Amino acid sequence: MSKVIDVELRNIMKKFQNNVVVRDFNLQVEQGEFVSFLGPSGCGKTTTLNMIAGFLDPDEGELLIKGRRMNGVPPYKRELGMVFQTYSLFPHMTVAENVAYGLKLRKVGKAEMQERVKRVLELVKLPHVADRYPKQLSGGQRQRIAIARALVIEPSLLLLDEPLSNLDAKLREELRDELKRLHQEIGVTTIFVTHDQEEALSLSDRIVVLNHGRVEQIGTPEEIYNRPASEFVHTFIGKTNRLEGVVLAQDGEGLTVKTAGGLIVRAARQQRAFAPGERVAVFVRPEKIRLADGAAADEVNHASGQLMIASFLGAFTECEVKAGGHTLSVKVQMDGQGMPLTPGRAVNCRWESEDVLVMPAERG
Numbered sequence: 001m002s003k004v005i006d007v008e009l010r011n012i013m014k015k016f017q018n019n020v021v022v023r024d025f026n027l028q029v030e031q032g033e034f035v036s037f038l039g040p041s042g043c044g045k046t047t048t049l050n051m052i053a054g055f056l057d058p059d060e061g062e063l064l065i066k067g068r069r070m071n072g073v074p075p076y077k078r079e080l081g082m083v084f085q086t087y088s089l090f091p092h093m094t095v096a097e098n099v100a101y102g103l104k105l106r107k108v109g110k111a112e113m114q115e116r117v118k119r120v121l122e123l124v125k126l127p128h129v130a131d132r133y134p135k136q137l138s139g140g141q142r143q144r145i146a147i148a149r150a151l152v153i154e155p156s157l158l159l160l161d162e163p164l165s166n167l168d169a170k171l172r173e174e175l176r177d178e179l180k181r182l183h184q185e186i187g188v189t190t191i192f193v194t195h196d197q198e199e200a201l202s203l204s205d206r207i208v209v210l211n212h213g214r215v216e217q218i219g220t221p222e223e224i225y226n227r228p229a230s231e232f233v234h235t236f237i238g239k240t241n242r243l244e245g246v247v248l249a250q251d252g253e254g255l256t257v258k259t260a261g262g263l264i265v266r267a268a269r270q271q272r273a274f275a276p277g278e279r280v281a282v283f284v285r286p287e288k289i290r291l292a293d294g295a296a297a298d299e300v301n302h303a304s305g306q307l308m309i310a311s312f313l314g315a316f317t318e319c320e321v322k323a324g325g326h327t328l329s330v331k332v333q334m335d336g337q338g339m340p341l342t343p344g345r346a347v348n349c350r351w352e353s354e355d356v357l358v359m360p361a362e363r364g
């Protein structure tokens with residue numbers, strides 16, 4: 001069976017005055033997919049979402065929802081559910097009235113309206129707050145109600161613009177899990193805007209990484225994390241160590257790089273080929289480096305040095321190690337059997353060639 005495409009962006013471009021803020025945006029979102037737009041502040045995430053919602057019109061390109069061209073079609077004719085960063089509930093209406101609002105506009109009969117409001121409040125696990133006013137709810141509850149209000153109209157598409165940003169860390173995580181459960185349960189096609197890589201990784205079927213209004217990469221969380229298309233994607237998606245160097249050799253199995261600090265790094269085969277003499281940056285994630293006690297001679301993928309800083313963070317300890325002419329960030333899992341992480345101590349760092357990523361040295 002061929003896949004149903006719910007949303008399609010074809011060469012979308014948007015400018016404000018002469019400032020192009022979104023360019024060459026191409027994307028197909030399949031029915032039932034959860035797609036995130038991820039990128040730093042100002043990269044064009046909200047502008048793109050607003051074009052899909054109909055609050056803005058693209059300057060170039062075509063926007064299709066369920067196969068219908070939407071350029072110029074006002075938001076209320078798009079049958080979308082939307083949730084914003086700030087709670088957009090009406091303060092003078094009860095929760096039930098807030099949730100019913102979209103149904104009232106659509107002239108749904110009273111009995112059906114009550115039934116649908118009840119069902120959706122159960123879906124977000126808040127049936128008991130129906131008669132309260134928004135100010136009598138916690139921040140997390142308000143966002144759940146905002147989600148319920150978006151879902152009650154049974155939208156063809158759910159658009160979420162940083163809905164978790166105003167919540168504290170714990171609530172944020174709770175509501176993130178809740179969103180995941182909701183999506184699994186109802187399967188509504190969802191586009192989610194965030195600058196938080198963990199949110200994007202944990203929730204999405206696919207992630208669109210944006211930088212300066214351009215799509216850097218579109219892929220599954222696993223592809224984005226393990227096979228980044230650019231240095232920007234790799235560094236934006238999580239902490240990493242970046243060592244500059246020069247390619248010494250390349251063969252069928254991978255390549256060898258000498259870093260500026262004098263380390264020899266061996267990397268497994270990369271997505272592209274490199275030539276001997278080429279300037280590159282090698283990357284190793286902190287969690288991929290193993291820390292061991294004591295000094296040893298430097299060898300391939302092995303650097304000896306000194307522990308400088310150890311920050312205990314509960315599930316793991318983040319260490320800074322001066323080794324092999326570099327300062328390396330190392331994430332150590334605490335299992336109670338490791339060595340004491342005392343600053344000043346002689347340590348050595350090892351990693352596998354499969355965990356080394358190589359990119360051209362130009363910062364992109």
Ligand code: ATP
Pocket residue numbers: 016021039040041042043044045046047048195
């Ligand atoms: P944030 O996470 O900070 O909201 P974003 O990725 O959602 O960032 P957008 O809000 O889409 O970014 O903004 C993209 C660019 O367009 C920014 O440089 C912003 O200043 C600019 N911009 C957005 N809206 C307007 C507007 N109405 N008029 C002029 N410039 C705008």
